[in-house]
Amino acid sequence: MEPADNETLVEEASLDDEILQPGTERALLDRVLANGSTTVTDTEPPLDRDLPFRHDGGFYNVSHTVTGSQQGYKVTIPVDYNASSVSGDVVGYEELPAVDQTALEPISTRPELPDGLLEPGYDFAIETAYTDPETDESVLVPEQTYDAVRYEGETYPLEAQTTPESLTVYRYESTLLAETVDGYAATLRDRYAFELSGLSEDERDVLESALDDTKRIDSDDNQGFDSLVDRFRDRQPLTGGGDSGTFLVRYDGQLHVTEINFGSYAEG
Numbered sequence: 006m007e008p009a010d011n012e013t014l015v016e017e018a019s020l021d022d023e024i025l026q027p028g029t030e031r032a033l034l035d036r037v038l039a040n041g042s043t044t045v046t047d048t049e050p051p052l053d054r055d056l057p058f059r060h061d062g063g064f065y066n067v068s069h070t071v072t073g074s075q076q077g078y079k080v081t082i083p084v085d086y087n088a089s090s091v092s093g094d095v096v097g098y099e100e101l102p103a104v105d106q107t108a109l110e111p112i113s114t115r116p117e118l119p120d121g122l123l124e125p126g127y128d129f130a131i132e133t134a135y136t137d138p139e140t141d142e143s144v145l146v147p148e149q150t151y152d153a154v155r156y157e158g159e160t161y162p163l164e165a166q167t168t169p170e171s172l173t174v175y176r177y178e179s180t181l182l183a184e185t186v187d188g189y190a191a192t193l194r195d196r197y198a199f200e201l202s203g204l205s206e207d208e209r210d211v212l213e214s215a216l217d218d219t220k221r222i223d224s225d226d227n228q229g230f231d232s233l234v235d236r237f238r239d240r241q242p243l244t245g246g247g248d249s250g251t252f253l254v255r256y257d258g259q260l261h262v263t264e265i266n267f268g269s270y271a272e273g
Contacts, residue, residue, distance in 0.1 A: 009260040011190035047134040064182045064189040073174040077136040093152025102142040200255040
């Protein structure tokens with residue numbers, strides 16, 4: 006258990022957009038947040054996270070639904086961000102067909118990669134998909150016409166790898182949950198916080214121990230924990246579910262982010 010100040014609370018119940026892969030995930034998030042919604046075709050959801058995103062100070066829920074299917078190609082495009090030399094045919098990014106510019110959007114945004122990732126050879130791979138109609142315009146799929154792309158003076162070797170696949174059409178939508186940390190924290194308190202009151206001495210012993218450290222329950226020391234489990238089981242957690250979760254608990258006038266593992270207590 007730890008005190009639930011606003012920053013601690015929102016960190017528990019959101020994801021910073023900086024954790025996303027610099028390729029497809031980040032590009033898709035930027036697009037759906039900028040437009041409110043977007044459609045992508047892929048073999049699986051290219052962005053699928055359980056928590057809302059923290060972006061430019063605001064907090065956004067991003068969801069997706071399946072709207073159909075199409076034949077096409079699964080495409081993996083390794084990108085070398087620090088090539089010492091480039092051979093073969095080079096094309097300017099702005100000269101690419103629109104469908105290839107979209108696929109190579111991570112190059113145009115040039116994600117910041119940790120120094121440890123910038124090693125000789127390909128640094129990361131763009132994972133994307135092309136429908137059959139899109140390949141009619143492409144110079145990368147199914148046959149790669151150029152060996153590298155030049156963008157703002159930098160040249161990036163590419164090696165597109167394509168596999169025929171049945172693709173799923175996903176519609177992504179974003180919803181602004183709050184514009185500030187304080188606003189999102191207030192929303193979380195309203196939705197998830199509950200009070201532990203009228204506690205027995207055994208229940209208080211468990212909670213007091215958890216305030217200072219992790220409280221582990223032995224098989225012969227479970228009466229207070231048994232009772233607390235009954236109080237938690239019907240409450241909605243901030244995160245998690247099943248036999249463990251993180252809850253927002255008000256105890257003795259103080260709000261706490263509380264992690265609890267029910268273990269076998271979740272059964273029966």
